[in-house]
Amino acid sequence: MSATGNESMLRTRGLRKEYGKEASLVRAVDCVDLDVPAGETLAVMGPSGCGKSTLLHLLGGLDRPSAGEIWLAGERIDQMSERGMAALRRDAVGFVFQAFHLMDELTAVENVELPSLLAGRSPRAARRRARDLLEQVGLADRARHLPSQLSGGQRQRVAIARALANSPLIVLADEPTGNLDSEATLDVLQLFDSLHQTGQTLVIVTHDSRIAATADRLISMRDGAFVDDTRLTGGTVGNLSALAGLDG
């Protein structure tokens, strides 16, 4: 069977991740079949412990599945060598984490250019790319700031810029607004929206209903499995008027 021949950017079949043994066996991810078309923004929601972070780690090659298959852009990745996995994480996948995971001793622009340098780009090209990305996330004037000199929302925007450094096939975000206030959440939402406009494929694991509601598609996860898969098509502002107390 050919691995290609489908339009999915990301595809899993029978994906499973188990911890422990026998009586204490936990299926963190239990037989997940997933298809994410190129350009889609997918939100995966569920209570903590439902397996959504584990799923994201499997999808990005941060962890290996106990069983099942994962394809990224038509290429099977779950059986890759360690080396292949490292290259994949560096070049094909952009990660955004709840706690930002920036290098504290590097400035914003140095953080953003790091993945490009690791991928072998020239320092000049890497710096140019990093500056463009900081501009894109609205932080051109913070390029020389250390993370400690930035607000939480600004740090997360730097982290998003870094995730984009090597023009990844897919961006995977784990609770990207979990540490942010309402204002900064809106910044991140707007940024994801503009990425979506450019055709970036995004998978966001979250329990922030704001993110979930603005995605193209929403999957609910319980006990390692998908229990609901919906497309939230927009209604009308008329409904909202009633919510604001403006009916009639």
Added chain:
Amino acid sequence: MQQEVVLALLAKEPSHGYQLRARLRDALGPLGDAMNDGQIYVTLARLEKAGQVAVERAPGMPDRPDRKMYALTAAGQHRVSEWLTEVSWPKPDLAEFHLKLLAAAAAHLADPIAIVDAQRRELLRRLRDAQRAAMAEPRESEAALLLEGIVLRLQADLRWLEACERTWTKRKASSRRGQ
């Protein structure tokens, strides 16, 4: 349109009906679009009859509603001050939904968790609309502030649904064990 709101719009200075309309449009953003233009004139006419609004007609102009200038009377002024100090807050009807889940489970009419799921999808749909509308408004605008309020209330409702789901999932599991 609520009478107090129209009165309060006149508190700063006498205005034409279309000026009030424009002020509401700024304050409500996309939520104001659904409003019927005639509503404001109907409300103004009622307030005039009640003696809370006085009307001045522009001399030499045909008697049309959009030529009239509206101003607060002393009675109108009084009502506005009372309204401003009044504490009121719209009550979401949570009890009805709560009782629906109880009834569904007790009579085995429906799965409470399926009801919660359907409700969640509906709220997410509304949240999507509110969030998209908020993102389209300028950040510090009056309309964005109102939309933020709607978003936050919907999020609170969604959190409550999570609690409903947790509880009903546990109950379902324990009643299964009990059988």
